[in-house]
Amino acid sequence: MKRIYMDHSATTPVDPLVVDAMLPYFTEKFGNSSSLHSFGQEAAEALSIARGHVADSIGAQAEEIIFTSGGTESDNIALQGVLSREPEKRHHIITSVIEHPAVLSTCDFLKSTGHDVTYVPVSSEGIVDVGDIERAIRDDTVIISIMHANNEIGTIQPIEEIAKIAKDNGVYLHTDAVQSVGKMPVDVDQLGVDMLSISSHKLHGPKGVGALYVREGTRLNPVIFGGGHESGLRPGTENIPGIVGFAKASSIAKERLGTDPAQMGRLRDSLIKKVFDTIDDVRLNGHATQRLPNNANLSFRHVEGESMLMLLDIAGIAVSTGSACSSRSQHASHVLDSIGLDPDYIHGSIRISLGRENTMAEVDYLAGALQETVAKLRQISSPVKC
């Protein structure tokens, strides 16, 4: 049976061109970039070139890129790094209720160390109100961290407007752009952010590598300690094969920005139309247009997400769900809860995230499989009573 992958917000397959670029750095060009001999300098040169490519993909300068182990570490360095430099009287953070756990859990930790956090709500379409952020700013506010695009419902936040407010108030602005880079144009100057997190494996690069963009002049402390790698901000021998692969993936994603998002958007819109034409009691979560081109988060009444996911998997299609049982947790997605979705719908939610390799035939197959799956599960459940 052919398997169809539609969970690209979780991770993406590594592009074969990326693999080709990485391979020599495992065996032939394996040096430590800190070493002075030729092996080391070969690695150092690759690191320098890679830094330039990643910077170029987001309109940054090479020296503003700090390589990390991925988006989670980038988020941690951004928040903890800035706050640890601040005098005790400045300790306030503003973030949103729908951030990724990499930000929310860091905020929880920072609260435990005496910082204060304001969580701004989102609309029923999953968008933060810029006015809420402005009103949340206090004299002791240090940083605002609002994600560029949400990982579950794909909504795109008004970062440019938030940046103006942050700048006017002398507050740092960080954005987690793990889901948006590679899916839409991302330019740090246009956005006006001070820090921006990227993850390689979300854009057809290898896992375990990412970057934090740090605007020149932004002062951070490291959160782990060691040598002087990555401007002293992220010590540890650089993962050269991973970084080379990440850089290649970033370059490819930038080159394909003119085609990939438009193609994914066509597939997504076709899928949504087919689902709404053939299945009753369904909702599209998030904003109708202000969303990533590859994301469709759908909720079906009277069915449960994990059951849907399993039946689709049996049909050869991989999607994900924010439903209670899917993560062996009894809690529903905090994002779907935050947009005020009715519990009847929250538990029947699936996230379909398309990639550059998906086709219209696959979307048609998914639409048919969804119709059968929902009908079968509704027959097992009790629509009258649920």
Next chain:
Amino acid sequence: MYSKKIIEEFTNPKNVGIIEGADGVGEIGSTIDGDVITVYIKVEDDVLTDVKFKTFGCVVAISTSTMVTQLAKGKTVEEALAISNEDVQDALGGLPKGKDRCSGFALDALHKAIEDYRSKT
């Protein structure tokens, strides 16, 4: 993650439906919590001659529901009450860690159905 037996029961559940004029009905859960399991029983001469279910829930909720109805059907009321969580899990080839708690919900619904039956007789 799931045993072949669980997937088999989940994809081809037996005894799905509502018994019109059931002698007992038991319902567990709410859509706020995530799972709703309703078990219907027909009792003749103290024997559960028919047991059906409707379940809104995850793979475990559905597979345990169908297994509980199969284990209970044909048993006396006392024998049905004696079906344990372990019996259900064993019949399904075991449940993944963290999901074992879920298997009790279908049994609870059966017990409520029997309680309902007894309250009427």
